[in-house]
Amino acid sequence: MAALDLVTSAGGGTWRFPANAPLRLDSGGVIEGLEVAYQTYGQLNADKSNAVLICHALTMDQYVASPHPVTGKPGWWPRLVGPGKPLDPARHFIICSNVIGGCMGSTGPASINPATGKAYGLSFPVITIADMVRAQAMLVSALGVETLFAVVGGSMGGMQVQQWAVDYPERMFSAVVLASASRHSAQNIAFHEVGRQAIMADPDWRGGAYADHGVRPEKGLAVARMAAHITYLSEPALQRKFGRELQRDGLSWGFDADFQVESYLRHQGSSFVDRFDANSYLYITRAMDYFDIAASHGGVLAKAFTRARHVRFCVLSFSSDWLYPTAENRHLVRALTAAGARAAFAEIESDKGHDAFLLDEPVMDAALAGFLSSAERDRGLT
Amino acid sequence: MSHIREDFREILRLVRPGSRVLDVGCGEGALLDLLAHEKQIDGRGLEISAEGVAACMARGLSVVQGDADQDLDHFPDRSFDYAVLSQTLQATRNPRHVLDELLRIADRAIVSFPNFGHWRVRWSLLSRGRMPETKALPMPWWSTPNIHLCTLADFIALAADLNLRVDASAAFAGKGPARPMNPTGALENWRAETCLFMLSRNGAAPIGELPSVSDDLFAG
Numbered sequence: 001m002a003a004l005d006l007v008t009s010a011g012g013g014t015w016r017f018p019a020n021a022p023l024r025l026d027s028g029g030v031i032e033g034l035e036v037a038y039q040t041y042g043q044l045n046a047d048k049s050n051a052v053l054i055c056h057a058l059t060m061d062q063y064v065a066s067p068h069p070v071t072g073k074p075g076w077w078p079r080l081v082g083p084g085k086p087l088d089p090a091r092h093f094i095i096c097s098n099v100i101g102g103c104m105g106s107t108g109p110a111s112i113n114p115a116t117g118k119a120y121g122l123s124f125p126v127i128t129i130a131d132m133v134r135a136q137a138m139l140v141s142a143l144g145v146e147t148l149f150a151v152v153g154g155s156m157g158g159m160q161v162q163q164w165a166v167d168y169p170e171r172m173f174s175a176v177v178l179a180s181a182s183r184h185s186a187q188n189i190a191f192h193e194v195g196r197q198a199i200m201a202d203p204d205w206r207g208g209a210y211a212d213h214g215v216r217p218e219k220g221l222a223v224a225r226m227a228a229h230i231t232y233l234s235e236p237a238l239q240r241k242f243g244r245e246l247q248r249d250g251l252s253w254g255f256d257a258d259f260q261v262e263s264y265l266r267h268q269g270s271s272f273v274d275r276f277d278a279n280s281y282l283y284i285t286r287a288m289d290y291f292d293i294a295a296s297h298g299g300v301l302a303k304a305f306t307r308a309r310h311v312r313f314c315v316l317s318f319s320s321d322w323l324y325p326t327a328e329n330r331h332l333v334r335a336l337t338a339a340g341a342r343a344a345f346a347e348i349e350s351d352k353g354h355d356a357f358l359l360d361e362p363v364m365d366a367a368l369a370g371f372l373s374s375a376e377r378d379r380g381l382t
Numbered sequence: 383m384s385h386i387r388e389d390f391r392e393i394l395r396l397v398r399p400g401s402r403v404l405d406v407g408c409g410e411g412a413l414l415d416l417l418a419h420e421k422q423i424d425g426r427g428l429e430i431s432a433e434g435v436a437a438c439m440a441r442g443l444s445v446v447q448g449d450a451d452q453d454l455d456h457f458p459d460r461s462f463d464y465a466v467l468s469q470t471l472q473a474t475r476n477p478r479h480v481l482d483e484l485l486r487i488a489d490r491a492i493v494s495f496p497n498f499g500h501w502r503v504r505w506s507l508l509s510r511g512r513m514p515e516t517k518a519l520p521m522p523w524w525s526t527p528n529i530h531l532c533t534l535a536d537f538i539a540l541a542a543d544l545n546l547r548v549d550a551s552a553a554f555a556g557k558g559p560a561r562p563m564n565p566t567g568a569l570e571n572w573r574a575e576t577c578l579f580m581l582s583r584n585g586a587a588p589i590g591e592l593p594s595v596s597d598d599l600f601a602g
Binding site for chain 2: 312314330333334337338340342343344345346347348349363366367368369370371373374375377378
């Protein structure tokens with residue numbers, strides 16, 4: 001990549017697409033001067049074989065292993081990434097970039113449209129998971145990496161990993177897909193639609209042009225987050241954590257947050273609006289709804305992976321995940337098997353719901369650590 | 383390597399170097415690991431427990447959580463040279479379908495099972511009038527996973543019905559070494575405690591000369 005334009009600090013920066021090679025989108029649109037914000041951890045080794053790409057989920061970002069600049073919270077995947085962890089900056093060159101359409105530095109609907117000098121808002125083109133991955137592939141090349149040792153992600157991150165295996169199988173050695181799906185179900189789309197409608201029903205949304213009016217649809221975005229958050233947890237986990245416990249003695253006989261679960265959800269909603277853009281939420285949920293790998297391969301998922309036979313896949317699902325249930329993950333594994341790819345798959349027993357992939361699950365930890373270390377051995381990294 | 387299970391030793395003998403092997407019910411991957419090291423096979427596994435799969439992943443094995451009844455259907459035709467089903471056929475819901483599937487996805491199936499026609503089983507039932515509990519079948523009737531037990535003669539009849547050919551057969555007793563047997567021999571249905579067969583479809587290319595049972599691959 002000759003026209004490398006790296007505005008980089010140690011361990012991260014923003015990469016701008018060269019003017020002569022804009023990102024072409026599935027929708028047919030083009031984004032001029034697209035920027036991709038990313039973080040890196042560790043060093044690329046001499047033969048450039050130790051690079052790992054981590055793909056983030058819907059509301060995550062590139063700060064996988066360093067403090068979040070807005071919330072100050074530590075990296076979001078400490079169980080997987082860090083010193084002594086399966087992905088270790090001492091051994092791996094770890095890349096994590098904000099998806100396009102996002103709001104943590106990569107170009108998205110909140111970015112300024114150079115043609116108008118105003119925020120894109122709804123004039124931002126609709127993007128897809130494949131568009132996100134295409135941008136990542138360009139970034140990875142710009143960072144001097146031809147082949148990734150592993151592409152890793154959970155939930156929407158797992159969708160990107162699958163898309164990598166479809167579009168760039170020759171550029172990856174292994175793939176880790178956690179709690180994901182190869183297409184959105186009607187229920188998945190339905191929950192996302194509730195979230196989008198909540199945002200668009202907020203009077204401060206202003207047809208998506210809220211930035212021009214100096215307001216933000218915070219109430220709508222908070223409700224969207226509250227509804228989505230329920231889908232990330234299991235019913236037993238909610239019951240165990242909150243039951244019918246009250247915030248204070250007695251009922252208010254009104255509509256305050258009497259129950260602890262209400263207070264918890266309100267907090268989830270109100271803290272989310274500090275770090276996330278409402279229009280980004282619309283665009284990224286849309287990208288997930290449009291995601292359907294089989295659709296572009298004659299309706300046969302296995303056909304999508306025929307070029308990925310050499311890739312070793314690790315797919316894990318969680319027994320209480322009703323957002324991307326085991327059946328969806330198994331559907332992917334069967335397609336990988338039918339394609340002749342090297343797939344390992346396990347359903348982890350957990351009552352923590354969809355979010356389990358980020359939480360303390362010893363069997364998952366053992367499986368992931370084992371998978372990655374054996375892949376490292378076969379890649380000649382250890 | 384004296385701790386190798388005798389049936390694994392026999393499978394190791396049968397499998398050709400560098401072949402593609404599917405181990406159905408692979409546990410923690412001991413057999414696949416052994417075959418990978420000794421015969422440089424390209425192995426895949428199917429295992430019902432998440433812990434077993436996790437252990438296999440740690441060994442670098444490509445193993446999918448699933449079972450013989452439900453997951454064989456998703457493998458493409460003739461994607462393996464061998465499909466191994468060790469001591470599991472009798473625990474499947476539809477053994478006939480499973481056997482048929484093994485020989486759809488692989489050119490050869492290696493299948494072992496406890497012989498319900500063994501004299502100890504017959505004697506146990508005859509003398510006590512209770513469901514047999516023997517070394518090969520140690521669990522009581524109410525907790526055994528074995529829902530489709532068969533005798534050697536039953537198995538041979540099923541294989542014939544599916545138009546399968548027996549390419550190799552061996553019998554085990556206790557922890558002793560394998561001995562070759564004639565599966566249609568009059569006394570084998572009494573003598574063989576555990577049977578192991580290698581099968582292929584009639585009409586498939588015949589397998590070449592097999593090493594004799596007495597060859598010790600681990601000698602020296």
